Amino acid sequence: MTPPLFDTVAEVRRRVDLERRRDRKIALVPTMGALHAGHGALIDRARREPDCVVVSIFVNPIQFDRRTDYEAYTINLEEDLEFCGARGADLVFAPSTEEMYPRPPGTFVEVTGLSEHLCGRFRPGHFRAVATVVAKLFHIVAPDRAYFGEKDAQQLAIIQKMVADLTFPVEIIPVPTVREADGLALSSRNRRLNPEERRAAPALYRALRAASDCIARRSALAAEAKQAALQVLAQEPRIRVEYLEVVDPGSLAPVERIEGPVRIAAAAWLGETRLIDNVPCP
């Protein structure tokens, strides 16, 4: 059974208000559709609470730095609805671009300090657009809890900072990355890989693990850990590394000497497809 679908702000608000009057908490799983088992894990985690679980499906045009990437981001709403139903979501909010942006976007949420590193360096304006659309979704659905995947570690950290700084009444719950058997982190973009690229892709995770293992063997130098990772990637000429960094898990700033927990994060290109991944260490 597919869950009820709402495509306007007014309608989804009315429905969510009704649930709240029945003393149900509201859970939000924000997605851009093209749902896979990674999103499934977010819904499953939300489902563990007795909350009304709302899945939002909205491909936010302003967060794409390349028009081709936005256009390649096709979703099949019918398939996504079925997916949400099978996972037990209570309702789906899938607004049009016009409903979310009835006029050109003119107000933006800027999260400073975390947006400059990692992906932020290569995707100017991306996280500002992500923070802005998540703020809008929070204002529309007014969730008590919202679920974000650790695969997008920088996005997660930015949303957590936004919520704390702007005193949003929302609890952010991180959900661990879901991987294929060969280690590749699930992503809607994986389906754009051709068979050869798909075979090469798991090297990204192997590289992150090599860096993590290097640190676990008591190397205190980020440069050595990065070297270990780059050696793995050197064996896959199809992979072009955009960045690979050992960062502080709080500030996401690169560290040189490793003196506590860190996160190892990377972005890499396979043909026209950009993949990201990260692992905590330890």
Place this chain on the structure above:
Amino acid sequence: MTPPLFDTVAEVRRRVDLERRRDRKIALVPTMGALHAGHGALIDRARREPDCVVVSIFVNPIQFDRRTDYEAYTINLEEDLEFCGARGADLVFAPSTEEMYPRPPGTFVEVTGLSEHLCGRFRPGHFRAVATVVAKLFHIVAPDRAYFGEKDAQQLAIIQKMVADLTFPVEIIPVPTVREADGLALSSRNRRLNPEERRAAPALYRALRAASDCIARRSALAAEAKQAALQVLAQEPRIRVEYLEVVDPGSLAPVERIEGPVRIAAAAWLGETRLIDNVPCP
């Protein structure tokens, strides 16, 4: 009788939630304290609805461009509480700076397009800080309606745009400017004027009226209207004009030819005190 005072986010949220469960709407009157009849008009307007009327009192340090201005902004909480009680406010939220900013502010709400003109040109970062603190107050109190004075026309326009762009579930209700018998717009800053400055101050409103009259007499040129205003101000050497503009009431951008409703807005200095005022036309 003074209304109950809350100084923490958790406590005011608990109380407001309770009111909401009793099916009361929540009204917010955001202030920086030092309450006067202008704030009284905001509370009176809110009181016309059967809502739970919350007055917030918080002098937002990040919106002051000059430290001396912030330090001069002293408030007497006891007097303000009594004022709120006399006007029939239901409760007061007066957090400390540490409660509002437990860590250095790192996330900001940027309203583009409206913030560059008028005061924005002379107070860089001011409206970003205003939008940010108002967003925080909206997240804390979760009002159904919020009341803002037309005296701060640019602030009002920016908050209205922020609410529309970020889909805040809040209705913004503008309240007309309250004036002294001699025309001076009420402002907490008026009490900083010495007797001579206070006598000179109403010339600002007279100047705005002169511009408005000039347009009413069918002058279609902003330059002529401004000339009429500046002639009035020239008779008060104590007043130093910062800006005086005829602007589009929607975008707040200066207009040259007047072809529809406009707003005439000015900022001026009297000694160390900066005053602003504006009038609609027609």
